[in-house]
Amino acid sequence: MKRTIILFDINETVLNLSALKPKFKATFGDESVMATWFSMLLHSSTVCIMTSVKTDFATLAGTMLESIAARMSIKLSKAARDDILAGFANLPPHNDIKPALAQLKSAGFRTVAFSNSSLNLISTQITNAGLKEYFDDIISVEETGSFKPDPTVYKFAAKRLNQPLESLRLVATHDWDTHGALSVEMRAAYINRSGAVYHPLYRQPDIYATTMEDIVKLIIEKDD
Amino acid sequence: MKRTIILFDINETVLNLSALKPKFKATFGDESVMATWFSMLLHSSTVCIMTSVKTDFATLAGTMLESIAARMSIKLSKAARDDILAGFANLPPHNDIKPALAQLKSAGFRTVAFSNSSLNLISTQITNAGLKEYFDDIISVEETGSFKPDPTVYKFAAKRLNQPLESLRLVATHDWDTHGALSVEMRAAYINRSGAVYHPLYRQPDIYATTMEDIVKLIIEKDD
Numbered sequence: 001m002k003r004t005i006i007l008f009d010i011n012e013t014v015l016n017l018s019a020l021k022p023k024f025k026a027t028f029g030d031e032s033v034m035a036t037w038f039s040m041l042l043h044s045s046t047v048c049i050m051t052s053v054k055t056d057f058a059t060l061a062g063t064m065l066e067s068i069a070a071r072m073s074i075k076l077s078k079a080a081r082d083d084i085l086a087g088f089a090n091l092p093p094h095n096d097i098k099p100a101l102a103q104l105k106s107a108g109f110r111t112v113a114f115s116n117s118s119l120n121l122i123s124t125q126i127t128n129a130g131l132k133e134y135f136d137d138i139i140s141v142e143e144t145g146s147f148k149p150d151p152t153v154y155k156f157a158a159k160r161l162n163q164p165l166e167s168l169r170l171v172a173t174h175d176w177d178t179h180g181a182l183s184v185e186m187r188a189a190y191i192n193r194s195g196a197v198y199h200p201l202y203r204q205p206d207i208y209a210t211t212m213e214d215i216v217k218l219i220i221e222k223d224d
Numbered sequence: 225m226k227r228t229i230i231l232f233d234i235n236e237t238v239l240n241l242s243a244l245k246p247k248f249k250a251t252f253g254d255e256s257v258m259a260t261w262f263s264m265l266l267h268s269s270t271v272c273i274m275t276s277v278k279t280d281f282a283t284l285a286g287t288m289l290e291s292i293a294a295r296m297s298i299k300l301s302k303a304a305r306d307d308i309l310a311g312f313a314n315l316p317p318h319n320d321i322k323p324a325l326a327q328l329k330s331a332g333f334r335t336v337a338f339s340n341s342s343l344n345l346i347s348t349q350i351t352n353a354g355l356k357e358y359f360d361d362i363i364s365v366e367e368t369g370s371f372k373p374d375p376t377v378y379k380f381a382a383k384r385l386n387q388p389l390e391s392l393r394l395v396a397t398h399d400w401d402t403h404g405a406l407s408v409e410m411r412a413a414y415i416n417r418s419g420a421v422y423h424p425l426y427r428q429p430d431i432y433a434t435t436m437e438d439i440v441k442l443i444i445e446k447d448d
Contacts, residue, residue: 050373070421
């Protein structure tokens with residue numbers, strides 16, 4: 001029996017955020033606004049950690065939409081705001097996700113969805129993406145009152161799974177997330193979906209690949 | 225004698241970051257990339273706080289330029305990278321800054337530059353912007369090994385100035401920065417330069433205005 005449990009980040013790693021691009025194009029006239037919005041959302045979540053503001057990811061996602069609209073002098077209608085946020089709850093999986101999760105499970109690994117979204121939002125996202133039977137468990141940062149990459153939330157996941165940190169491996173397409181996991185001695189695998197350079201100051205995972213097929217192959221080789 | 229010392233955030237609050245837009249346009253084909261870059265820089269700085277990575281703002285600024293270029297599949301030449309970062313050290317002041325600082329000083333306030341940039345970078349920025357005689361002091365987060373809005377850095381500024389936190393007021397155009405100051409009982413004034421909505425979950429300052437003239441007027445009224 002495999003002892004390693006594989007945690008998957010959800011937004012961008014499992015689900016394809018690019019599906020929101022047409023909505024950003026329609027509302028903001030420029031699909032690249034999506035990247036700015038997501039980056040502002042991440043920054044705001046870390047500010048909330050540091051200053052002990054209790055909130056959830058969806059609330060911050062809405063606030064950051066309004067912020068960027070105001071900054072661009074664009075009137076954000078309630079309909080457009082709701083449409084983008086509904087789209088966020090209805091993202092399709094990347095094409096490589098179902099085969100990867102199926103392969104890991106048939107190789108005996110347990111798979112866990114682990115996200116900054118609230119438990120309710122992750123559950124909705126996973127169900128809408130048709131991935132419900134591909135995950136053994138769902139863990140949200142929600143109960144910790146914090147967000148990744150706060151060390152607290154990776155430790156919380158290990159406690160929830162009743163496993164030592166070093167028997168867990170996080171798969172993510174964000175270097176700040178794999179770095180956060182590695183900072184508390186969790187293992188990690190980085191899938192480079194965007195072409196982004198891995199931050200040279202962040203901790204480097206022993207598994208790094210550009211396709212999920214390679215990630216799975218390397219996990220099976222190393223963690224079997 | 226006035227007891228209140230007024231701290232000024234530098235990037236975007238005092239100095240006009242928009243001066244970099246033509247450089248972003250030339251390198252990335254789109255000046256709006258600047259906003260994404262600055263937001264990624266801020267997020268990375270908070271990740272470094274939370275995971276105890278020691279670095280400086282200029283290093284992160286360079287890394288984030290490379291990251292966004294790779295993500296956009298744009299080859300970032302060393303010349304273009306250096307040009308943008310040199311531009312960052314050579315930003316012009318907003319037009320309202322010299323009169324505002326002069327007015328505060330002649331009303332008896334002390335003025336302090338207080339930034340996430342290293343001491344060397346802030347000093348260069350202030351000198352290049354022709355603002356050297358407008359500030360009584362310069363404080364960088366550098367010695368703390370952290371960045372705003374970590375509570376530590378506001379407390380550090382108070383200690384450096386040998387003043388209680390409540391006798392200081394921070395002027396900034398970033399709500400996460402005024403919020404950070406207010407979270408440790410420093411006073412704050414928010415200048416809305418971008419039209420952005422003030423984050424509803426962040427602490428609200430008692431001074432909020434869209435022009436620096438109004439900010440100064442309100443400071444003199446309240447803190448005299």
